[in-house]
Amino acid sequence: MIKSFKFCPNCGHSIDTFDFRRMSCPNCDLVYYQNVATAVAVILKKDDKILFTVRNKDPKKGMLDLAGGFTDPDESAEETCQREIQEELGIKIPTNQFKYFISKPNNYEYKGIPYKTCDLAYIADFPNEDIIIEKEEIADVKWIKISDIKLEEIGFDSLRSVVENYIKTQQ
Ligand SMILES: [Zn+2]
Known part of the structure:
Protein backbone atom coordinates (compact mmCIF):
# COMPACT_ATOMS: atom_id res chain seq x y z
CA MET A 1 0.00 0.00 0.00
CA VAL A 36 7.98 -3.12 -11.19
CA ALA A 37 11.12 -1.15 -12.05
CA THR A 38 14.12 -2.78 -13.70
CA ALA A 39 17.44 -2.24 -11.99
CA VAL A 40 20.88 -3.75 -12.56
CA ALA A 41 23.77 -4.68 -10.27
CA VAL A 42 27.20 -5.68 -11.52
CA ILE A 43 29.68 -8.04 -9.92
CA LEU A 44 32.98 -6.53 -11.07
CA LYS A 45 35.61 -9.19 -10.52
CA LYS A 46 39.38 -9.33 -10.47
CA ASP A 47 41.13 -12.59 -9.50
CA ASP A 48 39.47 -13.79 -6.28
CA LYS A 49 38.00 -10.39 -5.37
CA ILE A 50 34.89 -8.44 -6.20
CA LEU A 51 34.36 -4.71 -6.08
CA PHE A 52 31.84 -3.27 -3.63
CA THR A 53 30.77 0.32 -3.37
CA VAL A 54 29.91 1.92 -0.03
CA ARG A 55 26.60 3.78 -0.25
CA ASN A 56 26.76 7.50 0.49
CA LYS A 57 23.00 7.98 0.28
CA ASP A 58 19.90 6.55 1.88
CA PRO A 59 18.45 4.01 1.64
CA LYS A 60 21.17 1.84 3.27
CA LYS A 61 23.75 4.62 3.62
CA GLY A 62 27.14 3.28 4.75
CA MET A 63 26.42 -0.29 3.69
CA LEU A 64 28.02 -2.29 0.90
CA ASP A 65 26.44 -2.21 -2.55
CA LEU A 66 27.25 -3.33 -6.07
CA ALA A 67 27.67 -0.83 -8.88
CA GLY A 68 24.39 -0.40 -10.70
CA GLY A 69 21.08 1.41 -10.67
CA PHE A 70 17.70 1.88 -12.31
CA THR A 71 17.19 1.32 -16.02
CA ASP A 72 16.27 4.47 -17.93
CA PRO A 73 13.43 4.53 -20.47
CA ASP A 74 14.48 3.05 -23.86
CA GLU A 75 17.64 1.53 -22.39
CA SER A 76 18.72 -2.12 -22.38
CA ALA A 77 19.89 -3.68 -19.11
CA GLU A 78 23.43 -3.99 -20.53
CA GLU A 79 23.37 -0.27 -21.40
CA THR A 80 22.28 0.46 -17.82
CA CYS A 81 25.28 -1.55 -16.56
CA GLN A 82 27.61 0.43 -18.81
CA ARG A 83 26.12 3.84 -17.97
CA GLU A 84 25.94 3.28 -14.21
CA ILE A 85 29.53 2.02 -14.01
CA GLN A 86 30.70 4.98 -16.05
CA GLU A 87 28.76 7.39 -13.82
CA GLU A 88 29.71 5.80 -10.50
CA LEU A 89 33.27 4.63 -11.15
CA GLY A 90 34.45 6.58 -14.24
CA ILE A 91 35.15 3.34 -16.14
CA LYS A 92 33.78 2.37 -19.54
CA ILE A 93 33.12 -1.33 -20.20
CA PRO A 94 31.69 -2.48 -23.58
CA THR A 95 28.06 -3.66 -23.25
CA ASN A 96 28.94 -7.14 -24.61
CA GLN A 97 31.26 -7.70 -21.62
CA PHE A 98 28.35 -7.89 -19.14
CA LYS A 99 27.31 -11.52 -18.65
CA TYR A 100 23.85 -12.14 -17.18
CA PHE A 101 23.96 -14.01 -13.87
CA ILE A 102 20.68 -14.05 -11.88
CA SER A 103 17.70 -11.85 -10.96
CA LYS A 104 16.20 -11.08 -7.55
CA PRO A 105 13.21 -8.97 -6.44
CA ASN A 106 13.90 -6.01 -4.18
CA ASN A 107 12.14 -3.32 -2.14
CA TYR A 108 13.60 0.14 -2.52
CA GLU A 109 12.19 2.91 -0.36
CA TYR A 110 13.12 6.43 -1.41
CA LYS A 111 11.87 9.46 0.52
CA GLY A 112 9.02 7.51 2.05
CA ILE A 113 7.76 5.98 -1.19
CA PRO A 114 8.26 2.23 -1.61
CA TYR A 115 9.26 0.89 -5.02
CA LYS A 116 9.29 -2.73 -6.12
CA THR A 117 12.20 -3.60 -8.36
CA CYS A 118 13.52 -6.62 -10.20
CA ASP A 119 17.29 -6.48 -9.89
CA LEU A 120 19.18 -8.09 -12.78
CA ALA A 121 22.68 -9.13 -11.78
CA TYR A 122 25.52 -9.19 -14.31
CA ILE A 123 29.16 -10.23 -14.05
CA ALA A 124 32.06 -8.39 -15.72
CA ASP A 125 35.83 -8.46 -15.52
CA PHE A 126 37.35 -5.32 -14.05
CA PRO A 127 39.27 -3.59 -16.83
CA ASN A 128 42.15 -2.36 -14.61
CA GLU A 129 41.47 1.29 -15.20
CA ASP A 130 41.68 3.99 -12.54
CA ILE A 131 38.45 4.41 -10.60
CA ILE A 132 37.04 7.90 -10.27
CA ILE A 133 34.33 7.75 -7.59
CA GLU A 134 31.10 9.68 -8.01
CA LYS A 135 31.15 11.14 -4.50
CA GLU A 136 27.48 12.05 -4.14
CA GLU A 137 26.32 8.44 -4.40
CA ILE A 138 29.42 6.52 -3.31
CA ALA A 139 31.49 7.06 -0.17
CA ASP A 140 34.21 4.56 -1.09
CA VAL A 141 34.99 1.38 -3.01
CA LYS A 142 36.30 -1.86 -1.50
CA TRP A 143 37.90 -4.89 -3.15
CA ILE A 144 36.92 -7.85 -0.99
CA LYS A 145 38.20 -11.41 -1.33
CA ILE A 146 35.35 -13.83 -1.97
CA SER A 147 36.29 -15.82 1.17
CA ASP A 148 36.20 -12.62 3.29
CA ILE A 149 32.81 -11.28 2.21
CA LYS A 150 30.41 -10.65 5.12
CA LEU A 151 26.93 -10.90 3.64
CA GLU A 152 25.38 -8.92 6.53
CA GLU A 153 27.36 -5.83 5.43
CA ILE A 154 25.48 -5.75 2.11
CA GLY A 155 22.59 -3.27 2.25
CA PHE A 156 19.91 -4.82 0.07
CA ASP A 157 18.38 -8.28 0.50
CA SER A 158 18.35 -8.84 -3.27
CA LEU A 159 22.09 -8.13 -3.62
CA ARG A 160 22.96 -10.16 -0.54
CA SER A 161 21.28 -13.10 -2.27
CA VAL A 162 23.04 -12.32 -5.58
CA VAL A 163 26.45 -12.31 -3.86
CA GLU A 164 25.60 -15.45 -1.88
CA ASN A 165 24.78 -17.23 -5.15
CA TYR A 166 27.96 -15.93 -6.76
CA ILE A 167 30.09 -17.19 -3.84
CA LYS A 168 28.56 -20.68 -4.36
CA THR A 169 29.69 -20.69 -8.01
CA GLN A 170 33.26 -20.00 -6.84
CA GLN A 171 33.50 -22.92 -4.41
ZN1 LIG B 1 -10.74 10.07 -10.31
Whole structure:
Protein backbone atom coordinates (compact mmCIF):
# COMPACT_ATOMS: atom_id res chain seq x y z
CA MET A 1 0.00 0.00 0.00
CA ILE A 2 1.41 3.38 -0.99
CA LYS A 3 0.27 5.81 1.72
CA SER A 4 1.56 8.99 0.06
CA PHE A 5 -1.06 8.78 -2.69
CA LYS A 6 -4.33 10.01 -1.22
CA PHE A 7 -6.19 11.59 -4.12
CA CYS A 8 -6.97 10.73 -7.72
CA PRO A 9 -4.59 12.76 -9.97
CA ASN A 10 -7.42 13.07 -12.52
CA CYS A 11 -10.50 14.15 -10.50
CA GLY A 12 -9.19 14.69 -6.94
CA HIS A 13 -11.47 12.08 -5.36
CA SER A 14 -10.09 10.18 -2.34
CA ILE A 15 -8.20 6.99 -3.19
CA ASP A 16 -8.58 4.29 -0.60
CA THR A 17 -6.60 1.46 -2.14
CA PHE A 18 -3.37 1.83 -4.06
CA ASP A 19 -1.38 -1.34 -3.82
CA PHE A 20 1.88 -1.96 -5.64
CA ARG A 21 0.18 -2.75 -8.92
CA ARG A 22 -2.77 -0.60 -9.62
CA MET A 23 -4.56 2.57 -8.58
CA SER A 24 -8.16 2.83 -9.68
CA CYS A 25 -10.38 5.78 -8.86
CA PRO A 26 -13.82 5.00 -7.41
CA ASN A 27 -15.18 8.22 -8.97
CA CYS A 28 -13.77 8.54 -12.49
CA ASP A 29 -12.44 5.82 -14.83
CA LEU A 30 -8.74 6.48 -14.11
CA VAL A 31 -6.61 3.36 -13.78
CA TYR A 32 -2.89 3.78 -13.15
CA TYR A 33 -0.35 0.97 -12.95
CA GLN A 34 2.80 1.18 -10.89
CA ASN A 35 4.93 -1.42 -12.62
CA VAL A 36 7.98 -3.12 -11.19
CA ALA A 37 11.12 -1.15 -12.05
CA THR A 38 14.12 -2.78 -13.70
CA ALA A 39 17.44 -2.24 -11.99
CA VAL A 40 20.88 -3.75 -12.56
CA ALA A 41 23.77 -4.68 -10.27
CA VAL A 42 27.20 -5.68 -11.52
CA ILE A 43 29.68 -8.04 -9.92
CA LEU A 44 32.98 -6.53 -11.07
CA LYS A 45 35.61 -9.19 -10.52
CA LYS A 46 39.38 -9.33 -10.47
CA ASP A 47 41.13 -12.59 -9.50
CA ASP A 48 39.47 -13.79 -6.28
CA LYS A 49 38.00 -10.39 -5.37
CA ILE A 50 34.89 -8.44 -6.20
CA LEU A 51 34.36 -4.71 -6.08
CA PHE A 52 31.84 -3.27 -3.63
CA THR A 53 30.77 0.32 -3.37
CA VAL A 54 29.91 1.92 -0.03
CA ARG A 55 26.60 3.78 -0.25
CA ASN A 56 26.76 7.50 0.49
CA LYS A 57 23.00 7.98 0.28
CA ASP A 58 19.90 6.55 1.88
CA PRO A 59 18.45 4.01 1.64
CA LYS A 60 21.17 1.84 3.27
CA LYS A 61 23.75 4.62 3.62
CA GLY A 62 27.14 3.28 4.75
CA MET A 63 26.42 -0.29 3.69
CA LEU A 64 28.02 -2.29 0.90
CA ASP A 65 26.44 -2.21 -2.55
CA LEU A 66 27.25 -3.33 -6.07
CA ALA A 67 27.67 -0.83 -8.88
CA GLY A 68 24.39 -0.40 -10.70
CA GLY A 69 21.08 1.41 -10.67
CA PHE A 70 17.70 1.88 -12.31
CA THR A 71 17.19 1.32 -16.02
CA ASP A 72 16.27 4.47 -17.93
CA PRO A 73 13.43 4.53 -20.47
CA ASP A 74 14.48 3.05 -23.86
CA GLU A 75 17.64 1.53 -22.39
CA SER A 76 18.72 -2.12 -22.38
CA ALA A 77 19.89 -3.68 -19.11
CA GLU A 78 23.43 -3.99 -20.53
CA GLU A 79 23.37 -0.27 -21.40
CA THR A 80 22.28 0.46 -17.82
CA CYS A 81 25.28 -1.55 -16.56
CA GLN A 82 27.61 0.43 -18.81
CA ARG A 83 26.12 3.84 -17.97
CA GLU A 84 25.94 3.28 -14.21
CA ILE A 85 29.53 2.02 -14.01
CA GLN A 86 30.70 4.98 -16.05
CA GLU A 87 28.76 7.39 -13.82
CA GLU A 88 29.71 5.80 -10.50
CA LEU A 89 33.27 4.63 -11.15
CA GLY A 90 34.45 6.58 -14.24
CA ILE A 91 35.15 3.34 -16.14
CA LYS A 92 33.78 2.37 -19.54
CA ILE A 93 33.12 -1.33 -20.20
CA PRO A 94 31.69 -2.48 -23.58
CA THR A 95 28.06 -3.66 -23.25
CA ASN A 96 28.94 -7.14 -24.61
CA GLN A 97 31.26 -7.70 -21.62
CA PHE A 98 28.35 -7.89 -19.14
CA LYS A 99 27.31 -11.52 -18.65
CA TYR A 100 23.85 -12.14 -17.18
CA PHE A 101 23.96 -14.01 -13.87
CA ILE A 102 20.68 -14.05 -11.88
CA SER A 103 17.70 -11.85 -10.96
CA LYS A 104 16.20 -11.08 -7.55
CA PRO A 105 13.21 -8.97 -6.44
CA ASN A 106 13.90 -6.01 -4.18
CA ASN A 107 12.14 -3.32 -2.14
CA TYR A 108 13.60 0.14 -2.52
CA GLU A 109 12.19 2.91 -0.36
CA TYR A 110 13.12 6.43 -1.41
CA LYS A 111 11.87 9.46 0.52
CA GLY A 112 9.02 7.51 2.05
CA ILE A 113 7.76 5.98 -1.19
CA PRO A 114 8.26 2.23 -1.61
CA TYR A 115 9.26 0.89 -5.02
CA LYS A 116 9.29 -2.73 -6.12
CA THR A 117 12.20 -3.60 -8.36
CA CYS A 118 13.52 -6.62 -10.20
CA ASP A 119 17.29 -6.48 -9.89
CA LEU A 120 19.18 -8.09 -12.78
CA ALA A 121 22.68 -9.13 -11.78
CA TYR A 122 25.52 -9.19 -14.31
CA ILE A 123 29.16 -10.23 -14.05
CA ALA A 124 32.06 -8.39 -15.72
CA ASP A 125 35.83 -8.46 -15.52
CA PHE A 126 37.35 -5.32 -14.05
CA PRO A 127 39.27 -3.59 -16.83
CA ASN A 128 42.15 -2.36 -14.61
CA GLU A 129 41.47 1.29 -15.20
CA ASP A 130 41.68 3.99 -12.54
CA ILE A 131 38.45 4.41 -10.60
CA ILE A 132 37.04 7.90 -10.27
CA ILE A 133 34.33 7.75 -7.59
CA GLU A 134 31.10 9.68 -8.01
CA LYS A 135 31.15 11.14 -4.50
CA GLU A 136 27.48 12.05 -4.14
CA GLU A 137 26.32 8.44 -4.40
CA ILE A 138 29.42 6.52 -3.31
CA ALA A 139 31.49 7.06 -0.17
CA ASP A 140 34.21 4.56 -1.09
CA VAL A 141 34.99 1.38 -3.01
CA LYS A 142 36.30 -1.86 -1.50
CA TRP A 143 37.90 -4.89 -3.15
CA ILE A 144 36.92 -7.85 -0.99
CA LYS A 145 38.20 -11.41 -1.33
CA ILE A 146 35.35 -13.83 -1.97
CA SER A 147 36.29 -15.82 1.17
CA ASP A 148 36.20 -12.62 3.29
CA ILE A 149 32.81 -11.28 2.21
CA LYS A 150 30.41 -10.65 5.12
CA LEU A 151 26.93 -10.90 3.64
CA GLU A 152 25.38 -8.92 6.53
CA GLU A 153 27.36 -5.83 5.43
CA ILE A 154 25.48 -5.75 2.11
CA GLY A 155 22.59 -3.27 2.25
CA PHE A 156 19.91 -4.82 0.07
CA ASP A 157 18.38 -8.28 0.50
CA SER A 158 18.35 -8.84 -3.27
CA LEU A 159 22.09 -8.13 -3.62
CA ARG A 160 22.96 -10.16 -0.54
CA SER A 161 21.28 -13.10 -2.27
CA VAL A 162 23.04 -12.32 -5.58
CA VAL A 163 26.45 -12.31 -3.86
CA GLU A 164 25.60 -15.45 -1.88
CA ASN A 165 24.78 -17.23 -5.15
CA TYR A 166 27.96 -15.93 -6.76
CA ILE A 167 30.09 -17.19 -3.84
CA LYS A 168 28.56 -20.68 -4.36
CA THR A 169 29.69 -20.69 -8.01
CA GLN A 170 33.26 -20.00 -6.84
CA GLN A 171 33.50 -22.92 -4.41
ZN1 LIG B 1 -10.74 10.07 -10.31
